[in-house]
Structure formats: structure tokens, C-alpha cells
Amino acid sequence: xxxxxxxxxxxxxxxxxxxxxxxxxxxxxxxxxxxxxxxxxxxxxxxxxxxxxxxxxxxxxxxxxxxxxxxxxxxxxxxxxxxxxxxxxxxxxxxxxxxxxxxxxxxxxxxxxx
Amino acid sequence: xxxxxxxxxxxxxxxxxxxxxxxxxxxxxxxxxxxxxxxxxxxxxxxxxxxxxxxxxxxxxxxxxxxxxxxxxxxxxxxxxxxxxxxxxxxxxxxxxxxxxxxxxxxxxxx
Numbered sequence: 616x617x618x619x620x621x622x623x624x625x626x627x628x629x630x631x632x633x634x635x636x637x638x639x640x641x642x643x644x645x646x647x648x649x650x651x652x653x654x655x656x657x658x659x660x661x662x663x664x665x666x667x668x669x670x671x672x673x674x675x676x677x678x679x680x681x682x683x684x685x686x687x688x689x690x691x692x693x694x695x696x697x698x699x700x701x702x703x704x705x706x707x708x709x710x711x712x713x714x715x716x717x718x719x720x721x722x723x724x725x726x727x728x729x
Numbered sequence: 730x731x732x733x734x735x736x737x738x739x740x741x742x743x744x745x746x747x748x749x750x751x752x753x754x755x756x757x758x759x760x761x762x763x764x765x766x767x768x769x770x771x772x773x774x775x776x777x778x779x780x781x782x783x784x785x786x787x788x789x790x791x792x793x794x795x796x797x798x799x800x801x802x803x804x805x806x807x808x809x810x811x812x813x814x815x816x817x818x819x820x821x822x823x824x825x826x827x828x829x830x831x832x833x834x835x836x837x838x839x840x
Binding site: 619648650657658660663673674703705707711715716717718719720721722723 | 832
């Protein structure tokens, strides 16, 4: 059981380049999330989704777009990367089916924008 | 979500019990206490959660005071692999909500 898988694990971009981070979960979870974590700081929510075909903004959505075309996948896009987007990105998922709402996290994607 | 307060760092000897405190004096009646940890460079990992009764699972025990204003996470026999930042989070369990990670407690297990 893989859980939450993020690809790629590492990436270096030049300012202005674009890229897509992929998150895949095999737990049939309804909810999925994208967070970023800057050095020495806690996680901040970028965007989230409550189901296939839905997305919503978190607390730091600017400069990012997301899509949830399939229930198991949640894509995070950077249209024009900036050095301020250098960070570690974590994807998470959770189910609405239990009264626990535990979020399960991927291993992270380390992104550097030069 | 209620605010939590944790000590910034703690040390514990390997094999001993690690007791991590958390204050959440403004917790509401329908909010649960969750604990996560983040081992260096890894994604956060769920440990345990509870409402008002003490809870135990294969990883840890959670002790919540009767007034629910504070709690303690107990790792009964700490190992070097338990070195991590531990986060106490208070929230309602329903819905797709962000996890608010404060500064947490950096726990170092010493050999």
C-alpha cells in the first residue's frame, strides 16, 4: 500500500519556468491538500479539494493552480516560477468517511527556483 | 481552531518515556486534540488523537486533563528514531480543513 506518492522528489527551475507537481493517493480519499513548508516554519495550505472536479484556495494560493480531474490525483502547477516559491511541497489526503479526519502525507517535493 | 502552546525543545534518554506537554486552554467542546510528528526532511506523520478520554495506540499514549485545557503525549520507550518535531493540533474532526502547525516541540532522543 503506497499511500500518498509525490513526483518528482526534487526539481530545480529557472525563474519564469513552469512545472507541475503530481500527487497520487491509493486510499480512495475524498479530500486532498497541497501545503508548502519553508525552512524553520510550519506548513501552510496552498489549495485543497473536497472531491473530484473541485478545488478551493487555502491561505497562500497566489502563483499556483491546481486540478483534480481524477479522484486519486491532485496536481499543483506553477505557471511562472519565482524564487519565493523555493520550498518543500507536501501533499496530503484524508477521508470524510470516518470521524477522524486524519491527514496522510507524502514524502515531499523539494523545489528550488533560481 | 484553538491555539496551542508547546515547549520549543526537549531531550530524553533512549529507552525512557518521553512526555510532551501541550496547553490548549481555549479548546472548544467539539474540538479534538491531534498529535503529528515530522522527522527531518519527511512528511508529517499522524500519531494519535482524542477528545476527552485517554487514548493509546501502538505508537503512543495521549493523556487529556479533565478540564481539557492541556494534554500530554507519551512515547513509552523512546528510540533514536523518535527524534523529530512533535506538533499538537486542536481542531474539529469534520470536513476538509487545513492543519495548523505551530512551532511544535523538537524532541531529541539521546543514546
